[in-house]
Amino acid sequence: MANPQMVMYEEEFNQIQAIVDRLVREANAEVVFIIDKNGQLIAAAGDTADVDTTSLASLTAGNIAATGGIAKLLRENEFTTQFHEGERANIHIQLVGNRVILVVIFDNKTSLGLVRLRVKKSSEQLNGIFERLLAKVEDPEREAPFAEITDDDIDNLFND
Amino acid sequence: MSFINYLSREINCKIVFYGPGLCGKTTNLQFIYNKTNPDAKGKMISLATETERTLFFDFLPLALGEIRGFKTRFHLYTVPGQVFYDASRKLILKGVDGVVFVADSQIARTEANIESIENLRTNLAEQGYSLDKLPYVVQYNKRDMPAIAPVEELRALLNPGGVPDFEAIAVSGQGVFDTLKAIAKLVLTELKRGGRG
Numbered sequence: 001m002a003n004p005q006m007v008m009y010e011e012e013f014n015q016i017q018a019i020v021d022r023l024v025r026e027a028n029a030e031v032v033f034i035i036d037k038n039g040q041l042i043a044a045a046g047d048t049a050d051v052d053t054t055s056l057a058s059l060t061a062g063n064i065a066a067t068g069g070i071a072k073l074l075r076e077n078e079f080t081t082q083f084h085e086g087e088r089a090n091i092h093i094q095l096v097g098n099r100v101i102l103v104v105i106f107d108n109k110t111s112l113g114l115v116r117l118r119v120k121k122s123s124e125q126l127n128g129i130f131e132r133l134l135a136k137v138e139d140p141e142r143e144a145p146f147a148e149i150t151d152d153d154i155d156n157l158f159n160d
Numbered sequence: 161m162s163f164i165n166y167l168s169r170e171i172n173c174k175i176v177f178y179g180p181g182l183c184g185k186t187t188n189l190q191f192i193y194n195k196t197n198p199d200a201k202g203k204m205i206s207l208a209t210e211t212e213r214t215l216f217f218d219f220l221p222l223a224l225g226e227i228r229g230f231k232t233r234f235h236l237y238t239v240p241g242q243v244f245y246d247a248s249r250k251l252i253l254k255g256v257d258g259v260v261f262v263a264d265s266q267i268a269r270t271e272a273n274i275e276s277i278e279n280l281r282t283n284l285a286e287q288g289y290s291l292d293k294l295p296y297v298v299q300y301n302k303r304d305m306p307a308i309a310p311v312e313e314l315r316a317l318l319n320p321g322g323v324p325d326f327e328a329i330a331v332s333g334q335g336v337f338d339t340l341k342a343i344a345k346l347v348l349t350e351l352k353r354g355g356r357g
Binding site: 005006007008009010013036037038039040042052054055058059062065066068069146147148149151153154155156157158 | 161162163164165166167171172174202203205207216217219221224225226227228232235247248250251252254255341344345348349351352354
């Protein structure tokens, strides 16, 4: 397969969650998300109650994919940063290590400059964690995570 | 690329509905959306033109139940079928775990079906996938239309490899869930195998 599975373990998840929790505080943001490039939500922090996180993840990934397509046409490697300014909400989207997407939603309680500064610091830390995570997933010694599932388990899911 | 989260105990997979323009990809998703229990689905997103043609993609998140304590979540996507949206189609195939090819059974659409399936093969190959190795099912849609090709003919043209295939009338829902179950099952079986082909 072209893509290995993305697997999230407790150890790395806790490290990632700590970074997004800190980013919400330090950037004075409303919400922070981490999404993989295929649109799966990995972690979230801040005031997520009013946000449809699944839709947001899918649309952001689509957005990054489209922007990546434009970059390719212009013979650019990637456009790693996007910023959309609204009347109340602003959104800062950062591609981290060409692997995951860091999304910060913020209002006028903070500034774009502060958000960019904090995002930069967090991106570096996240990049290291995802590199370690990927190495762990690709370790051939590690069993396929679902090897223990039986065909009956799968059949049972569809017996309704 | 499936995403397994040991913490939230979730398996997330991506299924793409592919096919020529107006073959009924969005209609498949709409029927699934309308017939699914509200707890099991998220919002359906359609990025469409003013004339309701898919511009970028439709998206429907769906929960299909639990396997050994893991929630199985499927993200269903459609591609825009119109030929000139090829750049967008390529993007949506990124990270795909399974493909449903929706064929339009009308005789007049034979060439469009063939062109679309070739386009699917090419676009998958660009991402390093092979249609022969990916979980894949075929749906012969619009079986209620007047001038349609016999299933045997469609099968010979579009499914020489003999993957699971289904007759469907997506507007009324016939065959829609059979198709979905078949692809979901293939994706989970692949996941069990380790998905490293």
